[in-house]
Amino acid sequence: MHVYLQRCGMGNKGMSAGESVTLTLQQVADLAHAVLRRHGLAEAHVGPVAATIIAGERDECASHGVYRLLNCVHTLNSGKVVPDAVPVVHHVSPALLRVDAAGGFAQLAFATGLPLLVEKARTMGIAAMGINRCVHFAALWPEVEALTDQGLVAFACTPSHAWVAPAGGTSPLFGTNPIAFGWPRPGGDPFVFDFATSAVARGEIELHRRAGKPIPEGWTIDAQGNPTTDAEAGLAGALLTFGGHKGSALSAMVELIAGPLIGDMTSAESLAHDDGAKASPYGGELIIAIDPAGFLGAAAAEHMQRAEALFDGITSQGARLPSQRRFAARRRTPAQGCRIPRALYEELAALS
Numbered sequence: 001m002h003v004y005l006q007r008c009g010m011g012n013k014g015m016s017a018g019e020s021v022t023l024t025l026q027q028v029a030d031l032a033h034a035v036l037r038r039h040g041l042a043e044a045h046v047g048p049v050a051a052t053i054i055a056g057e058r059d060e061c062a063s064h065g066v067y068r069l070l071n072c073v074h075t076l077n078s079g080k081v082v083p084d085a086v087p088v089v090h091h092v093s094p095a096l097l098r099v100d101a102a103g104g105f106a107q108l109a110f111a112t113g114l115p116l117l118v119e120k121a122r123t124m125g126i127a128a129m130g131i132n133r134c135v136h137f138a139a140l141w142p143e144v145e146a147l148t149d150q151g152l153v154a155f156a157c158t159p160s161h162a163w164v165a166p167a168g169g170t171s172p173l174f175g176t177n178p179i180a181f182g183w184p185r186p187g188g189d190p191f192v193f194d195f196a197t198s199a200v201a202r203g204e205i206e207l208h209r210r211a212g213k214p215i216p217e218g219w220t221i222d223a224q225g226n227p228t229t230d231a232e233a234g235l236a237g238a239l240l241t242f243g244g245h246k247g248s249a250l251s252a253m254v255e256l257i258a259g260p261l262i263g264d265m266t267s268a269e270s271l272a273h274d275d276g277a278k279a280s281p282y283g284g285e286l287i288i289a290i291d292p293a294g295f296l297g298a299a300a301a302e303h304m305q306r307a308e309a310l311f312d313g314i315t316s317q318g319a320r321l322p323s324q325r326r327f328a329a330r331r332r333t334p335a336q337g338c339r340i341p342r343a344l345y346e347e348l349a350a351l352s
Ligand SMILES: NC(=O)C1=CN([C@@H]2O[C@H](COP(=O)(O)OP(=O)(O)OC[C@H]3O[C@@H](n4cnc5c(N)ncnc54)[C@H](OP(=O)(O)O)[C@@H]3O)[C@@H](O)[C@H]2O)C=CC1
Pocket: 063, 064, 136, 137, 138, 139, 140, 141, 158, 159, 160, 176, 177, 178, 179, 180, 192, 193, 194, 195, 196, 197, 199, 200, 201, 202, 204, 281, 320, 321, 322, 323, 324, 325, 326, 327
């Protein structure tokens, strides 16, 4: 594989200073497919798992791009994911479905349930899909974008491992518990936000540790409960929630609605199930899809157009929309390629 070498600063989000290589999107795809196949992931899973990793790199989301291949390989090697799991869809009621991921990665389970979720949302106006027994290592925006692509409003959340202390406490209890929301926009990119309910995704702290860089204050506390800017000490202690008690309550909500509400694990239970393997989190995910025509019928287009004033109100004062950075990267990387830290590239190349 021919790759371009260069020195990089802090350009891409999560990208460390130091030597980097530039890969075309095709090279990123080839690398992802090769690594996953080499480590025994069944062919049916390779495409969907690789797609989320390639999309992460394309959108310059370094914490959930090719870096995630290391976690995938580790999870495969530790036997904490079923590499050839066959997801099974269960129709629960007119507005509800479950997908049993059977211990496999979440991506194939999501793709398997998606058509029925869309059909139910269109029929009922709102529908929810619970994915059970899945290994989730990825960003959630590819999933909400799969629904906004169909003209649906989307919400998704999942617990992870107990790495985050509740506001006012010092012991890890919550996962990094991301929440993603998507709103389809006429003739443009959807409005999408997707964030961990911790101050930052754990992957971002791992990238700082790899790069030997300090982390900002307010992300973590060490094992003694003291604030720390040392990535290693923070990972050994606990992450903090974003927005204090507000992020803490949202994180608890994710634990509840994508855990016990759908008969699946909390982040504490996921970590206990992991049993020290340090594999990716295991448990459930909740996805909700809303058809604007459900409430509005033929008036849906008019009201969706009216909603555009909100986005204009944000951007016209110089503020940016969430995902605007990602969408800009998405338009750039097909021509410019993806910059990856050289050390990470070499580690992945060895795994392929
Ligand atoms: N599967 C799992 O268990 C977990 C997955 N994750 C994933 O990690 C990823 C990163 O999470 P996190 O570190 O919290 O995300 P970030 O803090 O990087 O970004 C959160 C959101 O805020 C937007 N944003 C950032 N800066 C601004 C700004 N100045 N103005 C407006 N919007 C802004 C981002 O858009 P943009 O992208 O355009 O910058 C993004 O939509 C997520 O995709 C999440 O799904 C996290 C935890 C657990």
